[in-house]
Amino acid sequence: MKQAPSDRSRIRRVAENARYDSATLHAIIDAAYLCHLAFADDKGLHSIPMACWRTGEHLYIHGSNGGRLMKQLAGGAAVCISICHLDGLVLARSAFNHSMNYRSAVIYGRFEKVEGETDKRAALAAFMDKLAPGRQAEIRPGNEREFAATTVLRMALAEAACKTRSGGPVDDEEDLGLAVWAGVLPLAQVHGQPQADGDGYQAVPAYVRGWA
Amino acid sequence: MKQAPSDRSRIRRVAENARYDSATLHAIIDAAYLCHLAFADDKGLHSIPMACWRTGEHLYIHGSNGGRLMKQLAGGAAVCISICHLDGLVLARSAFNHSMNYRSAVIYGRFEKVEGETDKRAALAAFMDKLAPGRQAEIRPGNEREFAATTVLRMALAEAACKTRSGGPVDDEEDLGLAVWAGVLPLAQVHGQPQADGDGYQAVPAYVRGWA
Numbered sequence: 001m002k003q004a005p006s007d008r009s010r011i012r013r014v015a016e017n018a019r020y021d022s023a024t025l026h027a028i029i030d031a032a033y034l035c036h037l038a039f040a041d042d043k044g045l046h047s048i049p050m051a052c053w054r055t056g057e058h059l060y061i062h063g064s065n066g067g068r069l070m071k072q073l074a075g076g077a078a079v080c081i082s083i084c085h086l087d088g089l090v091l092a093r094s095a096f097n098h099s100m101n102y103r104s105a106v107i108y109g110r111f112e113k114v115e116g117e118t119d120k121r122a123a124l125a126a127f128m129d130k131l132a133p134g135r136q137a138e139i140r141p142g143n144e145r146e147f148a149a150t151t152v153l154r155m156a157l158a159e160a161a162c163k164t165r166s167g168g169p170v171d172d173e174e175d176l177g178l179a180v181w182a183g184v185l186p187l188a189q190v191h192g193q194p195q196a197d198g199d200g201y202q203a204v205p206a207y208v209r210g211w212a
Numbered sequence: 213m214k215q216a217p218s219d220r221s222r223i224r225r226v227a228e229n230a231r232y233d234s235a236t237l238h239a240i241i242d243a244a245y246l247c248h249l250a251f252a253d254d255k256g257l258h259s260i261p262m263a264c265w266r267t268g269e270h271l272y273i274h275g276s277n278g279g280r281l282m283k284q285l286a287g288g289a290a291v292c293i294s295i296c297h298l299d300g301l302v303l304a305r306s307a308f309n310h311s312m313n314y315r316s317a318v319i320y321g322r323f324e325k326v327e328g329e330t331d332k333r334a335a336l337a338a339f340m341d342k343l344a345p346g347r348q349a350e351i352r353p354g355n356e357r358e359f360a361a362t363t364v365l366r367m368a369l370a371e372a373a374c375k376t377r378s379g380g381p382v383d384d385e386e387d388l389g390l391a392v393w394a395g396v397l398p399l400a401q402v403h404g405q406p407q408a409d410g411d412g413y414q415a416v417p418a419y420v421r422g423w424a
Binding site: 132197 | 314
């Protein structure tokens with residue numbers, strides 16, 4: 001990732017919350033199972049939630065060969081991707097100073113197709129490893145038909161901006177004496193109890209035992 | 213919301229998961245604090261996370277008058293909005309049949325400015341009521357300067373599609389005997405313990421006491 005923002009990725013509003021370093025960007029992508037993908041076709045603009053993962057300086061997505069989306073994206077259409085983790089509601093003493101705590105990333109670029117069986121299988125294995133480390137060796141891998149039906153795309157993390165906010169409300173000095181509760185109502189994504197399918201007699205892997 | 217999808221909102225992939233009814237759309241928006249907004253300007257496509265709320269058949273956003281974004285959107289630019297709640301990772305017995313449980317909405321349209329002091333104040337109060345019911349009456353309301361600095365936009369929920377998945381993995385018949393754990397690893401957004409700002413001597417409102 002470039003250290004300096006481009007004209008379109010530079011954050012203007014509340015610019016002190018902007019981050020342009022790779023570590024921040026990587027952490028935001030790695031904490032996300034989904035991104036929101038904006039692209040345009042002959043029907044107009046679209047915003048679509050997509051599963052995503054990262055390896056090195058690329059963000060990956062996958063989908064069905066048969067779909068219009070993968071064809072459009074593999075053709076090198078311009079895209080913009082956003083990810084946002086919401087960490088809390090920030091309740092200030094005035095309506096105007098209310099805010100949210102979050103970690104967000106906006107990434108500009110174009111996808112390229114991951115070609116070659118080795119690279120494509122490695123990319124899909126990396127996705128599985130993100131979902132459930134070690135699971136790829138336990139399951140039935142994709143057969144020729146399934147493998148051929150799947151498109152894997154990647155985009156360089158070359159033009160991106162992150163924006164994050166944390167901490168309590170920032171009130172105007174003259175509002176600090178108001179008799180109103182102020183603070184943060186935290187939000188977090190948590191793991192629930194795994195729900196086994198079928199007879200449940202199979203050995204329970206570490207990533208399932210340790211999930212909740 | 214129309215009962216029939218438009219050409220661009222009709223879901224083709226796994227079409228049995230598509231929903232086009234208002235109740236599903238409203239529930240997905242109401243459960244979200246954020247949406248992801250796709251729009252285009254002279255620098256290209258953008259995807260931006262934005263706070264959102266709903267009243268009736270409109271989705272609302274707000275922002276600073278000074279920003280390019282609000283000016284662009286208030287001018288009637290075409291937009292597409294997506295929201296996705298991720299409910300779990302679905303682990304199947306084959307790599308190919310892995311999936312996710314989710315509730316998503318994609319909404320097409322154009323924003324219009326909420327004009328008139330009464331309507332604009334009512335819209336902002338509805339947003340506060342979503343964040344913290346009753347709080348609007350406790351805090352310092354927006355003064356003339358703050359109110360004038362804020363743009364409120366709304367978009368009709370006239371062209372939208374939802375897609376949802378729930379339940380366990382759907383495996384191929386011949387994979388059901390494989391000795392591998394299968395099931396769902398649930399994900400959920402939860403509320404954490406409220407963090408008071410300042411001396412904490414203020415009365416704690418019901419929406420704070422009941423948060424976690």
